[in-house]
Amino acid sequence: MWKWLHPYANPEATYHLTDRIIPWFSYLTIILLVIGLTWALLFAPADYQQGDSFRIFYIHVPTATLSMGIYVGMAIAALCSIVWQFKLADASAASLAPIGAVFTFISLVTGAAWGKPMWGTWWIWDARLTSQLILLFLFLGVMALHNAFEDKALAGKAAGILTLVGIINIPIIKYSVEWWNTLHQGATVSKMGKPSMTMDMLWPFIFCYMGFIFLIVVITCIRFRNEILSRNSMRPWVKELALSKGGK
Amino acid sequence: MQFDSINAFLSMGGYGFYVWLSYGITTLALLLLILLSKQKHKQTLQHIAQRYNRELKRKEAAALQTSALASNTENTLSTVASEKCKSEHDKSVK
Numbered sequence: 540m541w542k543w544l545h546p547y548a549n550p551e552a553t554y555h556l557t558d559r560i561i562p563w564f565s566y567l568t569i570i571l572l573v574i575g576l577t578w579a580l581l582f583a584p585a586d587y588q589q590g591d592s593f594r595i596f597y598i599h600v601p602t603a604t605l606s607m608g609i610y611v612g613m614a615i616a617a618l619c620s621i622v623w624q625f626k627l628a629d630a631s632a633a634s635l636a637p638i639g640a641v642f643t644f645i646s647l648v649t650g651a652a653w654g655k656p657m658w659g660t661w662w663i664w665d666a667r668l669t670s671q672l673i674l675l676f677l678f679l680g681v682m683a684l685h686n687a688f689e690d691k692a693l694a695g696k697a698a699g700i701l702t703l704v705g706i707i708n709i710p711i712i713k714y715s716v717e718w719w720n721t722l723h724q725g726a727t728v729s730k731m732g733k734p735s736m737t738m739d740m741l742w743p744f745i746f747c748y749m750g751f752i753f754l755i756v757v758i759t760c761i762r763f764r765n766e767i768l769s770r771n772s773m774r775p776w777v778k779e780l781a782l783s784k785g786g787k
Numbered sequence: 788m789q790f791d792s793i794n795a796f797l798s799m800g801g802y803g804f805y806v807w808l809s810y811g812i813t814t815l816a817l818l819l820l821i822l823l824s825k826q827k828h829k830q831t832l833q834h835i836a837q838r839y840n841r842e843l844k845r846k847e848a849a850a851l852q853t854s855a856l857a858s859n860t861e862n863t864l865s866t867v868a869s870e871k872c873k874s875e876h877d878k879s880v881k
Contacts, residue, residue, distance in 0.1 A: 580810075581788055585800060592802035595809045602813070641820045649809040656805050754817070761824040765831050772835045781835035 550767045551776050553627060557760040557767075564760065568753040575746030583743045595653040597744055600727070601751040603646035606674060607709055609639035609755065613681070614706045617699035629695035630770055632702065633685045634762035638755060640678035647671060658722055666715035667723035670708055677705040691770055 579597035586593035613635040620628035650668065651661040662668065681698045688694035716725045727736060736744070771777050790796040799806045 576810075581790065581796070583789070585789060590802060591800035592805055594799065594806050598809060598813050637824075638820065641816050645813050645816055648812050652805045652809045652812075656802055758821060758824055761821070761828065765824070765827045768828075768831045768835065772838070777835060778839050781832045781839060784832050784836075 550771050554767050557764050561760050564753055564757045568757055571746055571750030575743055575750050578743035583740055592656050595649050597747045599649040601748045602642045606642040609635055614702050617702040621699045630766035634766050636678055636681045638758050643675040665721045666719040667721050670712040670715050673708055
């Protein structure tokens with residue numbers, strides 16, 4: 540496996556790999572999201588208590604859980620970069636942070652738009668909502684640190700330490716609905732064993748969820764390419780690429 | 788199909804505003820993120836190309852300057868040498 544993985548420690552090989560896979564993952568994302576969202580909006584049944592406001596669920600839950608997933612991914616990358624000094628791990632952590640911030644933002648906004656008709660308020664300082672807001676600030680802090688230093692290695696180290704300290708927030712978000720009395724409801728989909736949803740609500744959810752996962756992969760690849768280029772700008776292959784594509 | 792008409796679909800059983808607000812902001816935020824990420828790729832390449840071209844020009848200018856300086860000194864050396872020859876020639880004549 541190492542023999543197979545080894546070439547991808549080379550930035551040039553990784554750049555060309557991401558270049559090749561972006562279109563395929565884009566098609567997959569578009570197909571999954573079109574099917575999933577059409578199903579969610581048009582064909583899935585309305586909830587017997589919440590009516591059609593339940594359709595917010597199909598974007599709220601994927602973006603919220605995946606925002607935590609992105610944070611864990613970023614923390615693993617930060618650990619690899621701090622412990623083993625993988626340069627590409629730094630680049631991937633830097634490319635994940637803005638995506639995580641956008642996903643967290645979407646989960647908060649859709650949550651507010653769902654909370655208003657169901658709870659009667661846009662926002663409440665409940666444990667789940669507050670810890671999710673902290674997650675947004677962590678993502679923004681990591682982004683700010685990555686941009687605060689001219690020296691990318693130093694920036695990566697500072698952002699990596701913040702990322703690793705901030706991981707304490709992830710179990711807090713996950714278990715906030717069990718540890719404290721919250722207005723936010725408990726897990727719907729991933730209840731131990733079988734989910735407590737009917738299949739005709741679960742299927743569109745699975746399509747949306749997979750679609751959002753591949754969307755993350757696509758945007759990460761796009762941003763990862765930029766990071767590789769700006770971190771290797773003095774290399775001959777980058778110069779050649781820049782002169783052929785970016786030069787006049 | 789859960790809805791009988793377009794109007795029923797848009798009103799979402801009275802929750803239309805909240806549902807479409809959610810879907811709208813999600814679409815907008817994600818499209819913006821994708822567009823900015825793609826744009827940055829172009830910008831990064833342009834930036835690197837510009838810096839490289841600037842460096843190239845600076846090197847060319849520097850090379851031109853040194854060659855000009857070199858030819859200048861050569862000129863002065865040759866004039867000095869010729870004057871020296873002249874004076875020696877004059878001496879020998881005397």
